[in-house]
Amino acid sequence: MSGVVVTNPPKADAGDVEALAGYGVATLGEAMGRTGLLGPGIRPVQQGVRVAGTAVTVLSWPGDNLMIHAAVEQCGEGDVLVVTTTSPSTDGLFGELFATALKRRGVRGVVINAGIRDTRELREMGFAAWSRAVSAQGTVKATGGSVNVPIAVDGRVIRPGDVIVADDDGVVVVPRGRAGQVAAACEAREKKEAATRAAFVAGQLGLDRYGLRDRLRELGVTYQSYEAYSAGERP
Structure with a gap:
């Protein structure tokens, strides 16, 4: 399998990313018309954490983490690494050493449609992670893949520079071109929910x-x- 590493793709505006960080995954999904959500199989390894950042995407071979090494170089402040494989895999492609390198570069977390390991260490170092599986199974570094190309997770297309928001409820992707619009829709939805909450408190x-x-x-x-x-x- 050959591949490509795309450098310096456009990213969502940093102000829009920070605005979206103020809303939960469920609110974002509803604000986008119940779209953008990755499937319920992608779960956090920690609790009580929300991250928002711009996607650096990785397409890897199953059981092979070579392209994650290539992706680290393309990551920077405020990014979220998003990894999938060419066919289903639960092998532990990502662990504490990757997290150490990414944290040094200002990466906010990882979303991986495969396995993750060293979960205790990840929690202790405060590196947020969401994965399809937890597995101690190791990997090789033998097959080419791609970085910063469009990928799909549970049928949801993720492009480099899109906004990724992840919390206890799961993961949502906001297309970078819609980030500002979605932030405004979330604000309106939160105001409406606040009014409903007050009505329920009052007994309605x-x-x-x-x-x-x-x-x-x-x-x-x-x-x-x-x-x-x-x-x-x-x-």
Whole structure:
């Protein structure tokens, strides 16, 4: 497998990245019309951490981390390394030594659609990581691949320079050209949710706030006392 290392791709505006960092993955996905989310199989190795940064993408051969070494050189302050393989792999492609090199370069975290190892060390050093699997299985450095090319994870295309936001709920990708627009949509959504939260605190029900009683009637859902239901009565 031959490949290419693309240098200096365009990135999302740093101000937009920081704005998006203020919102959770769930909010971002909803603000984009329930899109952009990577699948639920990509999970954090730590809890209580959110990162946001620009993607440096890696396409590797299964069980081979050569191209991650090549990608380290292309990483800089505020980046998030995103790795996938040409076919499914759970081998431990990434560990503490990679994290040490990336942390030195200002990288905010890694998202890997394969295996990760040294998870205790990663937590202790404060390097955030999300992965498909945790595996101690080692790898080789024998096959070419690519860096900073479009890749796909769970059917979601990630391009170099896109914004990656990851937290306890998972990972979302925001296309770099839409970063500012999505940040504005998140702000509007948060204001709306704040009003709803206040209404719930005051005792209002979602059935009434969202007008769902009419929906229930339209769907033929009825209310019946326990006694009537237990007696076999049906509306």
